[in-house]
Amino acid sequence: MAQQTQGGAATGLQNSGQQAVAALLKQVVLDPTALVESTGKPLPANGNWSIGKNVPAACPQTTDGCFLILYRVPDQKVSCEWVVRLTGDGSSGIILDQNEDASRYLLRRLPTSQAAEILVTNKKPVYPPIAAAAHVSGQVIIKILVSPEGTVEKAFVVSGPEMLRTSSIDAAKGYIFKPLMAGTKAVPFETNVAFDFSSVGSAKGVTSRP
Missing domain, CATH: 3.30.2420.10 (TonB)
Incomplete structure (x- = not known):
């Protein structure tokens, strides 16, 4: 029973993390004018998305899901990071923080x-x-x-x-x-x-x- 509970919690966490990535992608776009120093080209869109294992310090005390989201590109020394808190039903989120690479290579898409x-x-x-x-x-x-x-x-x-x-x-x-x-x-x-x-x-x- 304990193993089933842990497995269900892990699955729920993974699903929430995927929701956080989806919520982030609604708000950011690659900046075509920002060139990576090592290649002289814009950051490619074929990088790897992942979720941090620990709750970021920027996350408030809330029942809403809050995640560190990372975007890394193979063979390039670029690591973009955001802290995203899910809101409502989890289909939208608030960007609480982001690192320098995220600010340099991606733009917020503002309605x-x-x-x-x-x-x-x-x-x-x-x-x-x-x-x-x-x-x-x-x-x-x-x-x-x-x-x-x-x-x-x-x-x-x-x-x-x-x-x-x-x-x-x-x-x-x-x-x-x-x-x-x-x-x-x-x-x-x-x-x-x-x-x-x-x-x-x-x-x-x-x-x-x-």
Whole structure:
């Protein structure tokens, strides 16, 4: 009976650990611009995921599952680590801490609604006169990579009319956010910014999100 109980506990722990990895993968993405020093290439996606055996010190006193998650790449001296506490039914989690390699090679993927909560300054793009004269309108979506300090380091066009893209990128680079924290560390993240251009007759306007 004792062996069965221990086996069941081990299985439950393993399943919870897998849930923690799944919850983490909803929130992080490999940074294609971060190059590994030994290879000069981005960190590959074929590394090994594992769960730490001991409860991390960053875990609070709670009945929720809390795990150390590791991502290691064979033949490369990279070890990314996160502390994740499961919430609710275990399908989501909170990142309580992460190490330097995790911050260097992976980005937090922040929904626009969460990015809006830490937005300090936004900037509307200039409606290009030639686009307004041609009655070009529509939505431009820009993906931005935000530094730990909250400034936009890179901006890429996801979609939108060609004539409105340059102005949108320039505006997105002017966004400033509060630092995104993982425990006591400020971490980089990515999110999308949407600019809606409308032009009716001589009237024109731009709205932005977040």
